Amino acid sequence: METFLITVLMISIPIVVLIVRTTRRPMGKLPPGSLGIPLIGQSLELLRAMKANTADAWVQARVQKYGPVSKLSLFGNPTVLIHGPAANKFVFSGDSSTVANQQTKSVKMILGDRNLLELSGEDHKRVRNALVPFLKPESLKQYVEKMDWEVREHLKTHWIGKQKVQVLPLMKNLTFNIICTLLFGIERGIRRDDLIKCFQHMIRGMWSIPVKLPFTTFSRAIRARWKAEKILKEVIEEKRAEIGQNSNSNPRDLISSLLSSGSREDEAITEEEILHNSMLVMVAGHDTSSVLITFIVRLLANEPAVYSAVLQEQEEIAKSKAPGEVLTWEDLTTMKYTWRVALETMRVFPPLFGGFRTAVRDIEYDGYLIPKGWQIFWVSSMTHMDESIFPEPSKFNPDRYENQLSVPPYCFVGFGGGPRICPGNEFARIETLVTIHYLVTRFSWKMCSDNSFSRNPMPSPSQGLEVQITQNKTIVTA
Template sequence: MTNKTNFPDQRSTMFAPSGSSLLSEMSFLVLVAVTFLSALFLYKVLRRGHGAKTLPSGSMGLPLIGESVSFLRAQKEDRGEEWINKRVAKHGPVFKTSLMGSPTVVVIGQAGNKFVFGSDDNVLTGKQPKSFTAIAGKHQIFALTGARYKLIKGAMVSFLRPESLQNYISHMDDLVKTELLKETKEKETIMAVTFMKKLTFNIACSILFGIHDEPIKEALFTDFTLAFKAIWSIPVNFPGTLFRQGLQARSRIIKKMLPIVKKRKEELSKGTLSPRSDVISCMLALKAENQELITEEEIMDNFILLMIASHDTSATLLSLMVWKLARAPELYQKVLEEQMGILKDREEPQRQLTWNDIQKMKFTWRVAQELMRIIPPVFGNFRRAVKDTSFGGYDIPKGWQVFWVSNATHMNKDIFNDPTEFNPSRFENPSKPIPPLTYIPFGAGHHMCIGNEFARVETLIIIHHMVTKFDWSQVNPDEMITRQPMPYPSMGLPIMLNARNPSEKA
């Protein structure tokens, strides 16, 4: 009988890895494969438009992600200018990087602004990064060109130009007084950022879109808050990511709005609703040259874009105004004197504000202009090369993004004397005229923000009621600014209110 001992086969133990080492080897192979594919993808992107021979210097960062993480982190910590300046010092005023999933050329200074804002749409288009387009929609005006762009932009502008705004003043004035009284009733402290976001959102809903149902507005506000945070996120559609949350918020917005759009379409066909009632009705009535109507998808995309553009930039500026006036008593006093002067000049003290009253708020608006110079609501924005082009001696391949930066000229000492000094008088008959394309909080040229006048009127009406009814102080005097992606006081700006007339808070 043979004594058989069960030893393991040495050949199998020599060549077959254990469970843990097998996992490690597989992980290594996956890593190698991903790295190779990412490198191949990046190489092809860089080679796209291979006629480009002289790319600017710079770093493309990690495969696929690029430098998006460090850029977004710098934005959140309000170090965006530092992030840009570090690369300008190393590579010059034109450099390459990769942001939001696309290769990007960053251009700095007046010449760069002229290139971006002066280029025709057949050179640079307003197409935005993948995250923005996925959430705002592929049919919003930034993504359109030609006749379709002019048609939809024309409909929006018709509601935002000064002649139309004059008709909204009394309605906006009533809304602000009502919402301010509601927010401050029996309260000594309010969260100014949240209040300004809700107030400007309600104004946009009511005046621009004719949405008055309170539960609908509340639900839309929650979803738009998420969507806006996600438009400058890394476009990774995994559970839990900000991008995924933004996509889900977009879906909910569309689900809530489609019944409203369908109802208005029916009312328009019956003649019970005028196309001039609101922006949605106006777009529903639009017809292209071939008599083709605007689709519901186009209406949804442009509703989302205009809602984002019309309320968040204004909320940013208003939050910064409240923040600045709390920190600068001398500025607050001058703004108060101007606004009280408007009240005293009225023949009927209780009447609503008028267009003429708004035009008298010159110093208040200069404070806003100076704030937007030092802390621009929009740090910068993207364009996209439609074809191979060039700037500053460098080639920009077709499909690459071009990113412009407002601070580059706003804080340039050769353009603005003592640029770090807060000085609203620089916008009042300046001895040194501001050169064109250097002050760009709303963009410039035919790419100027279509809602800039709406934002001015809205801001001035709200500040008028804030300073004539209250003075205030910061709960956290050292509260700093962070970008989300707009610049906001980092703690939500809690302020303590003191009513000038105690009955205002009754």
């Protein structure tokens, strides 16, 4: 009897397996491409291409070889590369039950797993709702004067009286000081100096292979993260004590605003979320804005017609001001051409080369399977430099944005798109416009270094974009 049962099982099990395999709904096949060497995959290839400023060509070569959807391995995870307006919409407006807003392992370990880039669904909505009130235009209007003061103090210290400057390091210094003053209320001094060093190491490690060896970029970034976290914990405790002593006062900085957010328990955010999102805001605001302003300076040195138009717009505003009078919100609303120049700069030289999402479940996309847990990689330049979307894409043309409706949705993704649009975009706009106003009205410049740049992971001009500067005769030092 026992022999008979074993025989039946041996015959029936393969039949059952065959029936299941043939009746199960197929999810599609994996995209073409190779995952490469375990852990490393194509990470070193991409990083080398970014450093050599050939990353766009590297991606284009993959598209020509494999098509619009392909698989590879980046930073320790199997990945699917997708591109185009439909891909951007899929990434930025995807259902959180399908696509999670999760970054690479290196980004997650450096910034923490409770920052806005990692959260999805109700958690993402809750934390975003806590951040947005402080970063919306109505709130930022009152900080234009402080930002104006920071920019003028920076120029007085680092530009006036100099013959040559390196723009990128100075813009990193400026944007970090603005963030510390306006968003975190951290005074100038040793603590602020230590923080900027920490965040420079953290940024370098965000696009790196997550190997914890003493000599690796990633390991240095992790050590810097722990030091930055310790400093920010001290700041959070100080802000909490201030709120306890002055419970009726309005929050004067982002951390105070986050500590005071949420009248209901389900609206409040945790200290861990405050900490992780503070680090995210510092990294995002410090690097992306400094790169944008640097490349505008680079662009104005190379495009005399654009420079003249920006100068004319800004001089008209300067002439309307009394000596020493600060810029106002109303002044910024008239800088329409200057902001179009900034948008076009972001199109041609996007601070973020691309980004990642994670498949929460098996996804069928464009006829291919994106397995659960795989990364989804999108690249900004794939639509920014598409001639079917932006005619003559290599030509710098700020007039593309004269009518915002002329740019199709999910094609220009300088600030992301849809529900995932950057909550700090208005802060970046104010910061950029105030800085450019004082640069063009007080200085003229010409390039000392060449036009080359690399990505690490943000675009970084050769020699930090060294320029020879001349102070305008009408300069006001107050």
